[in-house]
Amino acid sequence: MADSEAHSTDNGSAAPDSRRRRTRQGRTRAARCPTPSDDPSRRVMAPFPCSGTAPTAPMRGNIDHHRHHCRPPEREPTDGRRLHRPRRRSVALTFDDGPDPQAAPRLLEVLRKHHVRAVLCLWGDHVREHPEVVREIVRDGHEPGNHSLHHDDMSAWTPERIRADLKQTGALIHQAASGAPVRWFRAPYGSWGRSPEVAAGLDMRPLGRRLAVGDREPPGTDELVRRLREGTTPGAVVLLHDGGGDRRQTVEAVDRIIPEFRAAGRRFDMPARRA
Template sequence: MEKDHMLPGRRTVLRIAACTAAAAAPLFAPERPRTPLRPTAAPPAAGPEAAGAAGAGAGSDASAYRLRPMTAFEPAGLTRARPAVRQRPLLSLPALGHSVVLTFDDGPDRRYTPDILKILREHRARAMFFVCGEMAVRGGDLLRAMADEGHIVGNHSWSHPLVPRLAPSRIRDELGRTSEIIERSTGSAPRWYRAPYGAWNRLSFEIGAELGMEPLAWTVDTLDWREPGTGSIVARVMAGARPGAVVLSHDAGGDRSQSVAALRRYLPRLLEAGYGIGVPAR
């Protein structure tokens, strides 16, 4: 994948997002730019991912996602209430008690996501993975593994755009297509989403709620996208740890070997310090 410097300069991206968000949104929470995702080639015609790709591709009506009745994946007789439309994302999850919430954005990526899942499994810890649809098309098996092992699979848009710059139909398409891939892969629609770059606007809150999702930001930014060194990532996590804290890391979008190595170090330290590693109820 291309390196982060192939994007417009970080300051330029954030300046654009800030201006658009100020004009159309109540909040702009700056996440740092990640490595851009290249357009994903069409997946092979055969295999478990092919059905999911076909269902969320150009031939499907992504704009109708969740405007139609709940699919057969939902238990019979269960009607999920739509969450309220928020004016800002949740930053922490204090209802989880003395726990820290670990989150990983931009995946799944076969180079790093399996190692992260293995480390979490070894410590019997659960995390939240905010996946991009164009990555999930070829990673349905990884999404299923996340769900089967008790992790939360959240929505991080289809192609990681700056949401405040999009028309309402594009926001719905970005979120709707990704939710559809997640539901086809795991059997459940996502209940959480995170805006790319942390750039939210009123329409994203409205459409997210319409799709049955709550917006989640973070309280601890590891800055792992900068590849600052394993020790730096570990230090940021430990310094920001507190009950309900939400830690932002990445499992795709560049070289994430430092993110994996850091998790291997800070996860047991958090547990030794008496923190639970929890996720909200699904």
């Protein structure tokens, strides 16, 4: 009956409709993110981030939570050199111009010894010549990147020409290592042109760098270690080379800097992939 279905107060009487409305309103208030006017002691159900998604576990509704969890998403920068940095206090190692049949296996051995994963941006011509090295890269858990077919400057290319080049390079990588995802693209010489939007259309993310170590012309292992030590900031994507010349100094510098950075409290991670 209607009387038996009504909510009851402590004395057994039916609760007024206004209380049910307040209850529903309370649930509505609890589903939004806290604002500075909210009671800091109130426990809320806050979505993360503020995008209309389903609430997560209860969080303390204070100002710090609001600032940290409820800020609007950052806009993607258009400058390819600053895209996809790893998380704070971490360092992402990336290597261009491989796979080189001499340098790459030595580099992979060093990374394996230190349990570090990296992104290796592969030159299509070299992939065709040394597919076995590509398979070793993928087998060790590293991520291959697309570095174009012939290492050409793409800054003045049309989107159609860029797309054809990147698709050919990606096909060579997939042929060498079937099933390997190619999530990254880095433009040769840092000359991006229209390539970031084309890469995005092929489900690849432009991979920038915060530190270019300058190892194309080997300056000596000690100098490379100094540049890495002084130039690597928290969250940096570091650009090195594992192809295009004699890379023994680069491999030795990486072998020396990894334990040094770890002793300083840094960790190695893959570049961040923002949605």
